[in-house]
Amino acid sequence: MSFIHKSVWIQFLITLFIGYQYVDSFTYLYSSNQLNNEGYTELLMFTAFQLIVLNIAVHTIVAIFSNKNELEQQSDERDDFISLKGSTMAYNLLSVWVVIIVVQLWMSSIPNARFYFDTLSAEFNVLNFLLVGFLLAEFTRFATQLYHYHKGA
Amino acid sequence: MTKVLTNNIRTLRFHHQEMTQQALAQAVSVSRQTIVAIEKGKYSPSLEVAFKIADVFGVDISEVFQYVEVE
Numbered sequence: 001m002s003f004i005h006k007s008v009w010i011q012f013l014i015t016l017f018i019g020y021q022y023v024d025s026f027t028y029l030y031s032s033n034q035l036n037n038e039g040y041t042e043l044l045m046f047t048a049f050q051l052i053v054l055n056i057a058v059h060t061i062v063a064i065f066s067n068k069n070e071l072e073q074q075s076d077e078r079d080d081f082i083s084l085k086g087s088t089m090a091y092n093l094l095s096v097w098v099v100i101i102v103v104q105l106w107m108s109s110i111p112n113a114r115f116y117f118d119t120l121s122a123e124f125n126v127l128n129f130l131l132v133g134f135l136l137a138e139f140t141r142f143a144t145q146l147y148h149y150h151k152g153a
Numbered sequence: 154m155t156k157v158l159t160n161n162i163r164t165l166r167f168h169h170q171e172m173t174q175q176a177l178a179q180a181v182s183v184s185r186q187t188i189v190a191i192e193k194g195k196y197s198p199s200l201e202v203a204f205k206i207a208d209v210f211g212v213d214i215s216e217v218f219q220y221v222e223v224e
Contacts, residue, residue, distance in 0.1 A: 002186050076183040078196050152195025 003070045004079050005149050006062055012142035014054045019135045022047050026128075035119045040128065047131070082148045090141035097133035101126065154222045162192050162217060165210045181205040 001009075025043050029035040063071060075083070105126065108116055116125040166172040174192075178185040181202055190196035191206075198206070207214040 002184055005186070073184055076187050077199055077202060078183065078187040078190060152190060152193075 002073055002079070003063070003066050004073070004075050006066070007059065008142055008145045008149065010058050010062060011055065012139070012146055014051070014058065015135060015138045015142060018047060018051050018054070019139060021050065022131070022135065030117065033119075035117060037121055037124050040120055040124050044127070044131070078153065082145050082153050085148055085153065086141040086145035089144040090137040093140050094133060094137045097129075097136070101129050101133070104129065154224060156220050156222050157194070158197050158218060159194065159221055160191065160218045162188070162206065165212070165217065169210055177206070177209060180209045 022043070025046075026035070029039050029043065104116065108122070108125075116122075117128070120128065162177070166174070166177060174188045175185045178188045181188075182205070183198075183202060187196060187198075191198055203218055204214055207217045210217065
């Protein structure tokens with residue numbers, strides 16, 4: 001397995017972990033009536049921090065245990081092609097997600113509509129949906145790449 | 154009846170002083186994993202890479218890659 005392939009695995013697993021942590025923490029905040037702008041901001045900062053630190057740490061550890069030739073190997077046409085397939089799937093999902101957010105924003109303007117979390121301001125509700133969409137897109141990107149690395153492109 | 158791309162790179166490597174996948178990969182500027190994928194039929198290389206592979210073995214491209222019908 002090339003280092004690029006390992007990197008995709010790392011990012012896939014980290015995204016899965018971060019996604020689970022985010023949903024779990026958000027659910028906890030909601031169920032314990034602590035879901036407000038301040039609580040959400042803390043969750044957001046922690047999620048971003050985790051994402052960056054985990055990526056750096058795990059990539060560094062895997063790099064230490066990889067051989068030099070593997071690390072110096074540049075991505076070739078197959079890696080680029082598989083990366084493109086992953087990006088295309090992620091883009092398609094993000095496009096759909098943006099439409100969903102736009103529709104939700106419009107519907108939230110309807111009187112008595114309850115399509116978002118009341119204890120969060122409108123901006124933070126949008127931020128929440130955007131972050132979920134981002135995590136889903138990243139998950140889709142890496143999952144698609146892994147599928148093509150395994151099954152062929 | 155569908156057509157698929159097949160190749161006999163493995164055989165050609167064997168007949169060229171048992172060239173390794175790594176050596177072939179370096180010769181055509183791709184990774185060893187890409188050569189493995191090509192040999193297994195899991196990746197169809199670009200025209201450029203296909204011609205480079207044929208050049209390495211000193212044969213016509215049709216002797217390396219075939220487009221055959223499968224049931």
